[in-house]
Amino acid sequence: MSGAVRIEVEADPTPLVLSLARALRESAAVPELRDLLTGLTGTVALRSQLDAQAATLLFAEGGVDIHHGVDEGVEAIPLVPYSDYALAETPDELASAVETLLNPPVPAWRDAAASFWAANQGSYGFPEGLRVVCQTEEEEIRFGEDAPAYEVHGPADALAAAFSGRGETFLFAIATGVTVVGSVAHLSAMCGAHWKVRFGV
Helix, strand or coil: CCCCCCEEECCCCCHHHHHHHHHHHHHHCCHHHHHHHHCCCEEEEEECCCCCCEEEEEEECCEEEEEECCCCCCCCEEECCCCCCCECCCCCHHHHHHHHHCCCCCCCHHHHHHHHHHHHCCCCCCCCEEEEEECCCCEEEEEECCCCCEEEEECHHHHHHHHCCCCCCHHHHHHCCCEEECCHHHHHHHHHHHHHHHHCC
């Protein structure tokens, strides 16, 4: 594989810009999606239906630049609420390709949990131990100190989504099948850790 794909954001990016860039970086790590990304040319603007956020993606010379807002003369495509990231419409091949790139494969729950732990261990307020229990596979993995350990239980797909930054917040994961055992303070820290992964910061 050649050098890293150029995925650039503005100096003071919004959360939407950051999360779009994170999704594209994940796609750039998948060979067939990397080829798709580096072959695109053109501009696509996306607008959230949940808030006032919007972003413009400019594909050129094998890379992409992302900034907030909608460029003049470009019609923004609505994002489907609570999706990562489905477009309400795909008016052309470029928009369809962008939707594919913004929805890279979700890693296995074990890999997602390990990456989540690696990105956040030692952060202020983050649990010193983490126990992850996969209910569908009847398996568990542990990170850090065994006791006390913050516990996250759920089916494989829900765990993978939560630990890889899918969904608006970690609380969204709880609403879709994940359960936790631990303090409210640690739940707050888990929400912050989820955002750190989601926004790639």
